Amino acid sequence: MKDPKEVLVIFKLHLREGADREAYAATSRRMHELVETSPGFLSLKEYTSEDGESLDIARFVDETSLEAWRKDPEHLEAQRRGREEFYDRFNIQVLKVLRDYEYETPRPAAKT
Numbered sequence: 001m002k003d004p005k006e007v008l009v010i011f012k013l014h015l016r017e018g019a020d021r022e023a024y025a026a027t028s029r030r031m032h033e034l035v036e037t038s039p040g041f042l043s044l045k046e047y048t049s050e051d052g053e054s055l056d057i058a059r060f061v062d063e064t065s066l067e068a069w070r071k072d073p074e075h076l077e078a079q080r081r082g083r084e085e086f087y088d089r090f091n092i093q094v095l096k097v098l099r100d101y102e103y104e105t106p107r108p109a110a111k112t
Protein backbone atom coordinates (compact mmCIF):
# COMPACT_ATOMS: atom_id res chain seq x y z
CA MET A 1 0.00 0.00 0.00
CA LYS A 2 1.21 3.49 -0.90
CA ASP A 3 1.32 6.51 1.40
CA PRO A 4 -1.39 8.59 -0.32
CA LYS A 5 -1.41 12.37 -0.38
CA GLU A 6 -3.47 12.71 -3.55
CA VAL A 7 -6.49 14.94 -3.74
CA LEU A 8 -9.41 14.28 -6.07
CA VAL A 9 -11.89 16.82 -7.35
CA ILE A 10 -15.25 15.55 -8.56
CA PHE A 11 -17.02 18.20 -10.62
CA LYS A 12 -20.62 17.39 -11.55
CA LEU A 13 -22.26 19.85 -13.90
CA HIS A 14 -25.27 20.35 -16.08
CA LEU A 15 -25.42 22.89 -18.91
CA ARG A 16 -28.36 25.23 -18.85
CA GLU A 17 -30.83 25.24 -21.67
CA GLY A 18 -29.79 27.77 -24.28
CA ALA A 19 -26.13 27.85 -23.20
CA ASP A 20 -23.71 28.59 -26.01
CA ARG A 21 -22.31 25.08 -26.41
CA GLU A 22 -19.50 26.18 -28.74
CA ALA A 23 -18.30 28.79 -26.24
CA TYR A 24 -18.58 26.26 -23.45
CA ALA A 25 -16.62 23.63 -25.42
CA ALA A 26 -13.87 26.17 -26.16
CA THR A 27 -13.68 27.22 -22.51
CA SER A 28 -13.63 23.60 -21.36
CA ARG A 29 -10.85 22.71 -23.83
CA ARG A 30 -8.80 25.68 -22.62
CA MET A 31 -9.25 24.67 -18.96
CA HIS A 32 -8.11 21.14 -19.80
CA GLU A 33 -5.03 22.50 -21.59
CA LEU A 34 -4.28 24.82 -18.69
CA VAL A 35 -4.74 22.30 -15.87
CA GLU A 36 -2.49 19.80 -17.66
CA THR A 37 0.39 22.30 -17.31
CA SER A 38 -0.39 23.02 -13.66
CA PRO A 39 2.34 21.76 -11.27
CA GLY A 40 1.11 18.75 -9.33
CA PHE A 41 -1.68 17.87 -11.76
CA LEU A 42 -1.94 14.09 -12.37
CA SER A 43 -4.96 13.37 -14.54
CA LEU A 44 -8.42 14.38 -15.68
CA LYS A 45 -11.23 12.11 -16.86
CA GLU A 46 -14.59 13.23 -18.24
CA TYR A 47 -17.87 11.34 -18.34
CA THR A 48 -21.31 12.34 -19.61
CA SER A 49 -24.54 10.58 -18.67
CA GLU A 50 -27.58 10.08 -20.85
CA ASP A 51 -29.42 12.90 -19.05
CA GLY A 52 -26.72 15.39 -20.02
CA GLU A 53 -25.01 15.65 -16.64
CA SER A 54 -21.22 15.68 -16.94
CA LEU A 55 -18.72 14.44 -14.40
CA ASP A 56 -15.04 15.39 -14.35
CA ILE A 57 -12.58 13.71 -12.00
CA ALA A 58 -9.29 15.54 -11.56
CA ARG A 59 -6.33 14.21 -9.58
CA PHE A 60 -3.61 16.32 -7.96
CA VAL A 61 -0.54 15.20 -6.03
CA ASP A 62 -1.55 17.20 -2.94
CA GLU A 63 -3.69 20.03 -1.60
CA THR A 64 -1.04 22.66 -2.37
CA SER A 65 -1.19 21.76 -6.06
CA LEU A 66 -4.97 21.89 -6.08
CA GLU A 67 -4.98 25.26 -4.31
CA ALA A 68 -2.65 26.72 -6.93
CA TRP A 69 -5.01 25.53 -9.67
CA ARG A 70 -8.05 26.83 -7.81
CA LYS A 71 -6.50 30.32 -7.65
CA ASP A 72 -5.29 30.47 -11.26
CA PRO A 73 -6.67 33.74 -12.73
CA GLU A 74 -7.78 32.16 -16.02
CA HIS A 75 -9.48 29.34 -14.11
CA LEU A 76 -11.25 31.89 -11.87
CA GLU A 77 -12.56 33.65 -14.99
CA ALA A 78 -13.81 30.33 -16.42
CA GLN A 79 -15.59 29.66 -13.11
CA ARG A 80 -17.32 33.04 -13.34
CA ARG A 81 -18.43 32.31 -16.90
CA GLY A 82 -19.67 28.89 -15.82
CA ARG A 83 -21.93 30.41 -13.18
CA GLU A 84 -23.13 33.28 -15.39
CA GLU A 85 -23.33 31.68 -18.85
CA PHE A 86 -23.10 27.89 -18.92
CA TYR A 87 -24.39 25.92 -15.94
CA ASP A 88 -27.83 25.64 -14.44
CA ARG A 89 -26.31 23.57 -11.63
CA PHE A 90 -23.01 22.10 -10.52
CA ASN A 91 -21.50 20.37 -7.52
CA ILE A 92 -17.83 20.17 -6.56
CA GLN A 93 -16.44 17.68 -4.09
CA VAL A 94 -12.80 17.65 -2.95
CA LEU A 95 -11.60 14.38 -1.45
CA LYS A 96 -8.38 13.18 0.12
CA VAL A 97 -7.25 9.69 -0.77
CA LEU A 98 -7.22 7.51 2.33
CA ARG A 99 -5.86 4.34 0.77
CA ASP A 100 -4.35 3.60 -2.61
CA TYR A 101 -4.15 0.06 -3.95
CA GLU A 102 -3.22 -1.17 -7.39
CA TYR A 103 -3.43 -4.40 -9.29
CA GLU A 104 -2.21 -5.11 -12.76
CA THR A 105 -2.41 -8.43 -14.55
CA PRO A 106 1.14 -9.76 -14.98
CA ARG A 107 2.30 -9.80 -18.58
CA PRO A 108 3.87 -12.92 -19.99
CA ALA A 109 7.62 -12.76 -20.37
CA ALA A 110 8.76 -11.84 -23.85
CA LYS A 111 10.04 -14.78 -25.88
CA THR A 112 13.59 -14.49 -27.06
